[in-house]
Amino acid sequence: MKLLMHICCANCALYPLKTLKDRGISLHGLWFNPNIHPYREYKKRLDTLRELQELWKLDITYKDHYGLKEFLRAVVYDEKNRCQFCYRVRLKEAAALAKELGMDAFSTTLLVSPYQKIELIRDIGKEIQEQFDVEFFFEDFRDGFREGMRMSRELDFYRQNYCGCIYSEMERFLKTKRTK
Numbered sequence: 001m002k003l004l005m006h007i008c009c010a011n012c013a014l015y016p017l018k019t020l021k022d023r024g025i026s027l028h029g030l031w032f033n034p035n036i037h038p039y040r041e042y043k044k045r046l047d048t049l050r051e052l053q054e055l056w057k058l059d060i061t062y063k064d065h066y067g068l069k070e071f072l073r074a075v076v077y078d079e080k081n082r083c084q085f086c087y088r089v090r091l092k093e094a095a096a097l098a099k100e101l102g103m104d105a106f107s108t109t110l111l112v113s114p115y116q117k118i119e120l121i122r123d124i125g126k127e128i129q130e131q132f133d134v135e136f137f138f139e140d141f142r143d144g145f146r147e148g149m150r151m152s153r154e155l156d157f158y159r160q161n162y163c164g165c166i167y168s169e170m171e172r173f174l175k176t177k178r179t180k
Contacts, residue, residue, distance in 0.1 A: 015148035034067025
């Protein structure tokens with residue numbers, strides 16, 4: 001199988017990529033994350049993925065677009081549905097590239113995070129599968145989240161402490177402030 005894997009960050013990529021590669025699946029990565037804020041965070045995650053690419057000799061397409069304005073315009077006044085927009089825009093880009101490259105399927109490393117809405121990702125992926133006529137490969141990788149974080153520490157990778165968007169940053173740090 002040839003699989004296009006959307007990569008949200010190097011840390012979340014470690015476990016799924018290793019697992020799939022060990023199964024003999026041919027992988028091609030896609031960096032497309034126009035939701036990440038601030039730009040310094042976006043750049044740190046991008047640079048860390050480039051480190052992983054060099055280390056593991058990965059094939060990755062970079063759609064290096066810092067899309068803060070577009071993201072905010074799409075979710076303002078509808079913040080409770082921001083994840084839906086975020087998943088959809090990235091999975092559509094992954095499906096389009098998978099089709100263009102003649103891949104058998106597309107997926108996302110978001111499926112490893114216990115902080116993501118996995119059922120929503122699955123549903124959107126299946127919907128996009130129909131639109132692009134390319135299979136959405138769904139696997140719940142969350143059991144490997146801690147293993148991926150262990151691998152990340154061993155590699156001394158930058159590890160973020162929020163999902164990526166300005167709203168998740170706000171929620172993360174407001175929650176931390178309230179608990180202190």
